[in-house]
Amino acid sequence: MSSRPEPLRVLVANERVDRLDATTRVVEALGHAVIARELNVADVAQATADSRPDVALVALGESSEHALQLISRIVQEAACPVIVLLEVEDPDFIREAARRGVFGYLAGGELEELQSELDIVLARFAEFHNLEGAFGRRAVSERAKGILMERHGVDEREAFELLRAQARNSGRKLVDVAEAVVAGHALLPAKTSASRSTAETS
Template sequence: MNTSTDQLRVLAADEDQAALARTASVLEALGHHVTATATELAQVTEAVAREEPDLSIVVVHTDDEHALDLIEEITAFADGPVIAMQANEDDPEFARRAAERGIYAAVRGGDRDALQSAIEVAMRRHAEAQRLTEQVGRLETALERRAVIERAKGMLMERHGLTDREAFDRIRAFARSKNRTVVDVAGNVTAGEESLGG
């Protein structure tokens, strides 16, 4: 996934084929590569799977529901962020509904500078969301490992009359002697595959 805002691979989606070409032209003038254009839901899904865009832009004219469906379809399948570009006028209600579907930024009209600013905001927000997701994943993994070790310690304490510290030391010593991790040994203890007695 490209986290820079230079030369992005962009999927453009629009209900209006002529407007779609104009949007692609603006994006290419900004230095981005429009890898796919789509107007229908089936085209969007296929394009996302084929092109794996860094960023997707859905242009909104009059059919808000179609635009929202496009946004929802893209956010379900694409790794990169989605921007809603309102072709006519600002519509706070549409922006709110689009945000609920997963957009990272919204912009009005085809102004190059405004579009580039929206792209930069979307890419930054998306990168931050990815960092938070990775951090949550690491914390969840750490908690899961801790839970396995705690269960193994409890089993050893009950089985062998050990203190909390003695149980942990026994797991750690066994792990070192076998060149394995504490979590691996603890997992085998909880699965009944090793008793660490004696």
């Protein structure tokens, strides 16, 4: 990885003006361009569609279903990775956000970690989309099965049944569930016991 990464076009959203300004300063100090700023997180989905940033940094002050709905809207609208900025680390919220397509997060206002997180999330995003483009949906499903096999200690048939069950329970297509597994695998907190089913941190 180069010590001088290519500048990125960044959208920053935070409903606190002081934190919005602080995040903007950090991003610009790292050599990136803040092309859009939003004080209303509810407007981020449209803003990402309009400005087409390389990455969106979205601060969420609450770990709630409303925040997760906003994440879903943003991910659907944005053809870019989304990093969620959390005031307090919440593993359950992070897991669900990952399932909805978030590619990274920062917790506790650790803005000094921003550069490395940007590098990680963009590499992860590119890998995911290269996989999908080169090999199609079947490759995504196969990758998802491999992740589940490794994570849960199951065989291929059982991994496929896990995907099918999740698709059925959530009312989504199997390939959409597989994409969520692949997208969220590297983000989820590491499991602490055999009974937990979180994904490993890459």
